[in-house]
Amino acid sequence: MILVIGFVSVEVVCEKCSAGEENEQEMDPKLTEVSQFFDQFKAAFLRNDYDSSSNLLSQLKVLLTGFRSLPPLFEDTPNAVQELTIARDIYEHAVVLSVKTEDQDDFERNFFQLKPYYTDACSRLPPSPQEYPILGLNLLRLLVQNRIAEFHMELELLSSSALENPCIKHAVELEQSFMEGAYNRVLSACQTVPHETYVYFMDLLAKTVRHEIAGCSEKEYGSLPIKDARKTLRFSSDKELFEYIKEEHPEWEIKNGLVFFQKAKESAPCKEIPSLQLINQTLSYARELERIV
Template sequence: MDPQMTEVTQLFGRFKAAFIRNDFVSCNSLLSQLKVLLTKFPSLPPSFQESPNAVQELTIAREIYEHAVVLSVKTEDQDAFERDFFQLKPYYTDTSGILPSSPQEYPILGLNLLRLLVQNRIAEFHTELELLPTSALDNPCLKHAVELEQSFMEGAYNRVLSARQTVPHETYVHFMDLLAKTGHPEWEIKDGFVFFQKAKESAPCKEIPSLQLINQTLSYARELERIV
């Protein structure tokens, strides 16, 4: 095996071990090292140079970025999610003739749709949908996101809440919780229950005592007489 591939494979093994035990500090450190090593692979996007190890390089790089996206969900880092997702996306869109499809593709594409919903980036949500083949929308992960967006736009917040119980993948729970919090400004979710905040009572209007108003008016009138 190529020495660089050996180094990446071994380091990725350490990353996955840390990932399984939820050692996210180690995961982030190892991920940074892996990303540096991946820059030495000539076959990766955007260059896609021909290489004897192209399939191996593309396969392990795709898996690394898939783990990076899921890691960002577990650490609740939406900025990292966006960066890692866009680094991962070319492996889904531009390697169809080189690599077999990844079993994580639709779950991660669905995660990205949920992220766009949470961030209220509805136009981008629909743009991402338009880039997908029609058949992809039958996938449970993507179908879940589409139905959720419809419920959200219709104001059917009860369906938004109930959708949390039927998530197609465990990683969706984080974004579902965020969506529930942002879906209705009067919601508060606590211990699995939805509470509606009591409307704030408006402060009573202060009435100006009529005698005070009369005295002020007379005072102004006297001042005007002096001026004239």
């Protein structure tokens, strides 16, 4: 009986010791500091204070360099999972922040810092609910920047299940429509986005597509009724059409209910190719070569 009690008491002491060790791990000063800064970042982000968010993000990235469990080292530290999780969360927020600030270069930097957490660290972390929306967002960025080869390279890296995700499928269908010249489908898709963060790049894509349609309209038509021009360019109101013309095509003229397009510049007259002279020169060169041989 005494031995049993003694054994139980030892077990209790050991459990307390292990619990104390876990608490020490959880209370790691570096991890605590990063968590506190991240809370401040998220608070600033939620109130749309992007200047403060950017400053805090810079400090967070410096603090993250103190974690040896993060890429590219991936050391198996006591708090590795917690460190990897919070770092992934920070970089996901950084990507979204770059969209909010409309900084495409910053988006690319943050995305490539985040990507190893989706690929190399995926076996050590539970899936992130933001992974597919962000991967789809990157595909959309590549499409907007007309980096089609990289677009398809990124697609090749995705699993079959990822390709079925609505965010990924949305980007793929946009690329197909854009390559086919089905601009109306592209503009229709711009009005329905699978994620709120897509609005910025979709607006840029819509602007690119309208530029293409405008160029075709200038070559095909001398003028169009305002109603038809609005429909062709996929605007929902005359006001939107007028603002677009004022900002993008001030050379167009609106008069008597019509939109008069800029006349395509006449191509320079083609110079006649002196074919007979070229034939004679060619025959002369052939005779000279024959003599040499």
